[in-house]
């Protein structure tokens with residue numbers, strides 16, 4: 314299967330690197346474009362794949378088209394390639410936040426039976442530890458979605474979800490690497506406040522977050538069970554936990570994620 318990426322930024326580059334590194338996809342079957350043909354050539358050369366002349370010729374070349382531009386570029390790009398898409402009928406995959414299957418179909422053509430799959434990956438595809446969700450419209454067959462699932466399984470784990478759950482998934486998987494970095498940075502700053510150099514404090518914090526997540530995935534217990542295991546009676550951890558909850562740590566995090574869900578629905582309008 315020939316796979317094309319419109320957009321060669323952070324996400325497309327991470328996915329392409331992971332696909333090639335997995336050994337399941339040939340670089341010679343991967344094509345891309347960017348905002349200019351010079352940029353596309355440069356990115357393609359770095360990744361060892363091919364640059365197409367422009368978006369229209371890329372669509373003509375591929376069986377699966379991955380739209381990896383920012384959500385505000387979709388209208389322009391789909392207007393540009395709409396008629397070629399209707400003619401060629403590749404599987405169209407969008408990784409944009411917010412844009413629904415119906416919105417995407419309408420941007421392509423009012424009356425097309427275009428196969429469209431929405432995927433929400435996260436930045437951890439860079440190290441092939443991404444978590445991606447997929448949903449599709451009624452024109453997509455089981456073989457089509459399995460083929461696209463393979464792409465994202467080459468860069469991490471995948472979940473098939475109903476579209477109604479996509480904004481929720483986007484908040485806890487698509488966006489949360491940023492919130493996790495914020496938490497790591499906060500731990501590290503506390504370390505600096507109390508006397509450690511920043512680079513060492515950041516490494517200690519990141520290794521601890523990684524190990525805590527790996528531990529949780531390897532036990533039957535819930536996060537709360539694990540919290541109780543770290544809190545010695547009358548000890549240091551429970552003192553910190555109570556102070557964090559005094560500042561409403563849990564509801565603050567939930568408010569942050571609710572804001573992403575609200576923004577997701579605004580992007581879809």
Ligand SMILES: NC(=O)C1=CN([C@@H]2O[C@H](COP(=O)(O)OP(=O)(O)OC[C@H]3O[C@@H](n4cnc5c(N)ncnc54)[C@H](OP(=O)(O)O)[C@@H]3O)[C@@H](O)[C@H]2O)C=CC1
Nearest residue numbers: 320321322323324347348352381382383384408409410434
């Ligand atoms: N970043 C993240 O963590 C995640 C992002 N997403 C989604 O992925 C999508 C891409 O995000 P991200 O990779 O971060 O964005 P980037 O800004 O890094 O990349 C966007 C790419 O689109 C290219 N581009 C812009 N206009 C055109 C055009 N008309 N034709 C072809 N290419 C064009 C840009 O070209 P140039 O390089 O020349 O500027 C760039 O390569 C977004 O829709 C976002 O919602 C989903 C999950 C996670």
Ligand SMILES: O=C(O)[C@@H]1CCC=N1
Nearest residue numbers: 409410435483487488
């Ligand atoms: O900020 C965004 O809109 C994208 C979607 C998920 C992560 N980044």
